[in-house]
Amino acid sequence: MTAQDRLLADLTDRLKRRNSDGLLRMLALPAGIDVTSNDYLGYAQDSELALETADFVRRHGVGAGAARLLRGHLDWHAQGEADLAAFSQREAALLFSSGWSANTGLWPALATADDCVLSHSANHASIIDGLRLSKAHRAVFHDEDALLALLQVPRSGRVFVVVESVQSMSGQCTDLVAICRMASAHNAVVVVDEAHATGLYGPDGAGRVAELGLQDQVLCTLHTGGKALGVGGAWIAGPQVLISHLVNHARSFVYSTAVLPALVGGLQAVVRRLQKDAAAVADLHAKAEWLRTTLTIAGFDLDGSASCIVPVVLGAPERALAVAALLRADGFDVRAVRPPTVPQGTSRLRLVVRAPLTHDQLHRLAERVILHVKG
Numbered sequence: 001m002t003a004q005d006r007l008l009a010d011l012t013d014r015l016k017r018r019n020s021d022g023l024l025r026m027l028a029l030p031a032g033i034d035v036t037s038n039d040y041l042g043y044a045q046d047s048e049l050a051l052e053t054a055d056f057v058r059r060h061g062v063g064a065g066a067a068r069l070l071r072g073h074l075d076w077h078a079q080g081e082a083d084l085a086a087f088s089q090r091e092a093a094l095l096f097s098s099g100w101s102a103n104t105g106l107w108p109a110l111a112t113a114d115d116c117v118l119s120h121s122a123n124h125a126s127i128i129d130g131l132r133l134s135k136a137h138r139a140v141f142h143d144e145d146a147l148l149a150l151l152q153v154p155r156s157g158r159v160f161v162v163v164e165s166v167q168s169m170s171g172q173c174t175d176l177v178a179i180c181r182m183a184s185a186h187n188a189v190v191v192v193d194e195a196h197a198t199g200l201y202g203p204d205g206a207g208r209v210a211e212l213g214l215q216d217q218v219l220c221t222l223h224t225g226g227k228a229l230g231v232g233g234a235w236i237a238g239p240q241v242l243i244s245h246l247v248n249h250a251r252s253f254v255y256s257t258a259v260l261p262a263l264v265g266g267l268q269a270v271v272r273r274l275q276k277d278a279a280a281v282a283d284l285h286a287k288a289e290w291l292r293t294t295l296t297i298a299g300f301d302l303d304g305s306a307s308c309i310v311p312v313v314l315g316a317p318e319r320a321l322a323v324a325a326l327l328r329a330d331g332f333d334v335r336a337v338r339p340p341t342v343p344q345g346t347s348r349l350r351l352v353v354r355a356p357l358t359h360d361q362l363h364r365l366a367e368r369v370i371l372h373v374k375g
């Protein structure tokens, strides 16, 4: 057996073990009504936005040709970032090719070996990996009491607190006012990942930090373009000096080809659209509230959701897989979310309320979930 054969046999065994634990992942094409994706407003398939983006590509080409610090920085990057900074209500913004690369670029550039980052236990894998890439000390908190205890520990370096404004797997809305108050009282710097809030909260979709007027108390916000905005990419918005620092030190920015015209043109088109879509966003939140209320009355554990992400916690991965399969048979594209994405024993259906869903579809979804889980 060659080394490569041995490796492949080992990988096969690992996949088999994952399968027998109910944790195997396989790519599956969309099938049925979308109650799963993060395309909350249906922008990803919007024909007007596609036309505006195509027009932008016709004018600016398909690629940037190089990293930004080489010859890849073009006037439409500068304009796009100025627009995104204004949208986020911050001084400056810097584009990245994804939220993943924004988080993994940010943390090693920001936090040094002398520093400590206090990170919420539900934070996304890209924050966790960004922190791992940094040399900073890390401590995880689950709630405000735990955060307070960590903030009270005397430390020699800087202290950062990082949270998501809307948690991606629970749908909980973080109490940003409390986080900022505690951080300020203990001289800590706050960073907020707005991945699941951008487009859905605050003025024209600027996010929850802008909605709550906390810009002065938050160093920077991280916005993804691939969720409610339906496009892709991400940007970090904050003070110009921070953005200049990231231009110099965020490795995923420095050593990566500049983001594509389609991404910048698409984001600009969506930002313009959001200025007209406030009623659609309000309607979406009302639909989400209806689903949460209905499932709560039916006795479900929704993990504290207060947003369009409505998780139905079922426990064992096999149970989540079985119920998701029944809902797919009913015509709803539901996927089971299992460890390590969520903690052991909390496998769930991660239902996402989206603007294109009709009231009839939403009612039928609730009815089928109740039927399949409660019998």
Ligand SMILES: Cc1ncc(COP(=O)(O)O)c(C=O)c1O
Pocket (backbone or CB within 6 Å): 097, 098, 099, 100, 101, 103, 124, 126, 164, 168, 193, 195, 196, 224, 225, 226, 232, 233, 234
């Ligand atoms: C909170 C959070 N941050 C960052 C990301 C990564 O964003 P992207 O999909 O653009 O890489 C995600 C994606 O799910 C997320 O939920």
